[in-house]
Amino acid sequence: MTLCADLPHSAAMKMADAYHSVSFRRLWRNGTTTHKSAFFTAWLLSTLLSIMLGLASVIYAWSGLEVPFGGAVLYVTVYPPLLICTWWALCFGWGWGALPAYLSTLTLALYAGMPWYWALLFACGNPIGLGVMVLGYRAIAMPCSLFSWRALVFFLQMAFVGSMFSSAAALVWCYTNRVDQVALFAIWQGWWLGNFLQNALLVAPLLALTWPRVEVWLAAHQQLLSIQPTESRKLVLQLMGALIIGVLIYALTTIWLGTESVQAEMHSQSVAKLSFAADRLSAMIWAFFWVIAFVSVFMGMFGYQMFLHWHRTNNLLLEQLGRANAELAEQARTDGLTGLANxxxxxxxxxxxxxxxxxxxxxxxxxxxxxxxxxxxxxxxxxxxxxxxxxxxxxxxxxxxxxxxxxxxxxxxxxxxxxxxxxxxxxxxxxxxxxxxxxxxxxxxxxxxxxxxxxxxxxxxxxxxxxxxxxxxxxxxxxxxxxxxxxxxxxxxx
CATH class of the missing domain: 3.30.70.270 (Reverse transcriptase/Diguanylate cyclase domain)
Structure with missing residues (x-):
């Protein structure tokens, strides 16, 4: 379980030094009865609400909704459970958000008739996406308050990559339901695009509104937090690898699904279907353009964030080294008992x-x-x-x-x-x-x-x-x- 935070100095919780989360074991052992009952009640209610909203997304067919944009038709899936699960993962730890995300996806998959063994695999998509987001906050200390442009851009970057990874579950859905390539493209694009838009338009404002109170609560209940040492260089390399893999998966999947869906229509002699294939090709190109444009901006901003992060880290290390050298020099000049010159x-x-x-x-x-x-x-x-x-x-x-x-x-x-x-x-x-x-x-x-x-x-x-x-x-x-x-x-x- 993980927690991204940039707590004030008065709370002495510096993300550059440690990795914080609400520990289930510490909450159970060290928390008061009021803490445990309030926290677990809120989390269980959130899990139940996530499961109900997940079922509603299947019952009312909220997937693959057509949205015209920039001369193309984009497909967007509305999946409300992610709004709740992402908030829990970023505020209190990956496990607190991943478990409701897994259970809600598993429930809707079983309800839709997916075989249980495929449903177990299918339900891993959203927890993996949340894990990639949390990895970013663990590797680079960034506040969740989103009141600075740097924090907001970083959140959007992590939301995009997390959406790419979670959308891999769409392939499992379409395979088990024997969906053709035309519908597969809409479902896959709707999955990642809907996930990203929900994060950008709903989760970001929710974090901005609630994080100050969450931050105060965490600072007041540090006995409930688990603190794990971070290996910044290793985590950054893992994050960069995840980003590259996510972008490559998106590019290859978009080209493959778009090409397959267009070719499926091109085999027909119907003028209407040929016109539909041309529209689909145009939509695919425009969608690909907008996403690649975003990815380009994203990679540039991420590189800038990496530079700032390493620059701050190096400056911090140099300051610490300077203070340590000054203390050693002072100790070499002074008498330990009196503080006078030795x-x-x-x-x-x-x-x-x-x-x-x-x-x-x-x-x-x-x-x-x-x-x-x-x-x-x-x-x-x-x-x-x-x-x-x-x-x-x-x-x-x-x-x-x-x-x-x-x-x-x-x-x-x-x-x-x-x-x-x-x-x-x-x-x-x-x-x-x-x-x-x-x-x-x-x-x-x-x-x-x-x-x-x-x-x-x-x-x-x-x-x-x-x-x-x-x-x-x-x-x-x-x-x-x-x-x-x-x-x-x-x-x-x-």
Whole structure:
């Protein structure tokens, strides 16, 4: 069973990613009593109505009705059950529409006196046509709302090909009823043309009117849907093969039936029958012209749809790849616990800043920070409290940095704050402000509240630094001195 849909993002049902349908098993297991009774009642009533309308089409002879068009006489068969079955197949799944279509066709075939074994085969025509339509919606994610020209054209394309495939059952009907070639042409053309016109003139407006409500219902009952992964390339190839086969079947059947029906009349010496044969030949040519014209437009539009579909798919894949690469790059630069720059990216930023300081004389400050007595916090309150302490300090540092600055975790409980284009006085003010805010903050671990302090070493970039490591060693020495002098203080490196 299948379902074509283009549900809103709020429902998170993207047809490009998944294939949706109302699952009989999930409906039976997960649906409420109200859901099951309402859904199955509506479906059973639709099935019963389809069977009754199928019998009416035989009783009242709604097949092969003559319709003048474009200088020719076309034959149209009115078969109302397809209006119901197509709607169910596109809205709720192929099985929900195929079974009523099969039962209604089987019933009318048995009523008309067709042998039961031929009737079983004959009844497969319309379910096959519905299957081809659904295959198209499964291969190319297209909304059933029909409010856009693309969605409407695609629906007409699928309706035409589905009609071609379902009309093959007309050959079984004519064979079992021993219909001659003249009547066979009318029955076959009436089958596919009537099916297509019903879809275009009746099913399309019905979908446009009802799909918004169906869409809301599906979004609200996602627990009843079956989601199957789609293999887009394979499905598209299957669809293209079905389209080509459908067009070839139409062309060959039209030429064969038209030729046979005309030749049957040409053997007669009657002027009236010869005139009828000429009219039949003219009608066949005009019908063939109009259908080939439609097929040409159809193939062009289908090719355009395929291009748009693959273009959107490729763009989506490229966007996903770009986001994945960006996430990987971000993960490679950041520390997992704090979200600050990790040691590798911090070293790269320090080296770049040191080179700019040497080449351009830019002022820069390096702050080395360390949480005081961190091992004591871990031993007394546990590692969870230690992680909270690290994240709390990281959050305070993140709020202090400008867009040009960098805050990084250097390892363990040690942090680095790089302040570009910064004077010594400003660097000391920032360091003191961070120290005071850490001292004022508390972390809660169970029933205990833990107070933190940090020691900070500040080193300004200097022309005497032989390399970036020398700059780091000066900041680290200032940090060690702050620890040695009693912790919880800021020391400026010499």
């Amino acid at each position: 040691r590798q990216s911090t070293n790269q930023a320090l080296a770049e800043c040191w080179h700019n300081s040497r080449l351009r004389g830019e002022r820069a400050a390096l702050l080395m920070l360390d949480i005081d007595l961190f091992k004591h916090i871990n031993d007394r309150h546990g590692h969870m409290a230690g992680d909270k302490a690290i994240r709390m300090v990281a959050g305070l540092l993140r709020r202090e940095v400008r867009s040009s600055d960098l805050a990084g975790r250097f390892g363990g409980e040690e942090f680095v704050l790089l302040l570009r284009r910064c004077e010594c006085e400003t660097a000391l003010e920032v360091a003191e402000r961070v120290r005071q805010r850490v001292e004022a903050a508390l972390i809660n671990e169970g029933s205990a509240s833990v107070q933190l302090t940090i020691s900070i070493g500040v080193a300004m970039a200097h022309h005497d630094d032989s390399d970036v490591d020398h700059w780091l060693r000066r900041a680290d020495a200032a940090l060690y001195e702050a620890k040695h002098l009693g912790r919880n203080r800021v020391i400026l490196a010499a």
